[in-house]
Amino acid sequence: MVSSLILASLISGDGGGLADSGQWSTVTVMFAKAVYGLAPYVMLALFVSVLTSSSSIGIAISMAYFFVELILIQVLSGLFDWFSTVTDFLLGPSIAGWMAQTGVQSNALIAEVGVFTESGGPVRVSDLPGQLHAFLVLTAYIVVLGGAALWLLHRRDIAGARGE
Secondary structure: OHHHHHHHHHHHOOOOOOOOHHHHHHHHHHHHHHHHHHHHHHHHHHHHHHHHOOHHHHHHHHHHHHHHHHHHHHHHHHHOOOHHHHHOOOHHHHHHHHHHOOOOOOHHHHHHOOOEOOOOOEOOHHHOOOHHHHHHHHHHHHHHHHHHHHHHHHHOOOOOOOOO
């Protein structure tokens, strides 16, 4: 908020002013939704990091999943008609559906997460998973990956001090 006030005063030259509370609440909701949309990728990185004992491998595999999912959605949606129902349960389309319901209904966001129609153009917001569906899919990814990471962490044999 402070940086936006400084920027507004520099741009307008008249000292700027505070935004009304409706704008700040919208920004807060959009920020919270963006953080929640990124949480499955964080949980994936955490799970792989615990599994491999390497944080760099966890981050690399999480990023690789993001890009591989983008490519595979396009390829498999073009090959199989039934795959469009499967894409509703993947992270990319679910995050696009989750974020599109916030008022960020731009084609750039949808194109960024790799959701396209068969003709190659960005999909319409109405064709994305609904907000409740996207929330449930994201929550399932967070719970399963976070629970698996916690289970692996508790299962790991960590030797303590023996005092011998």
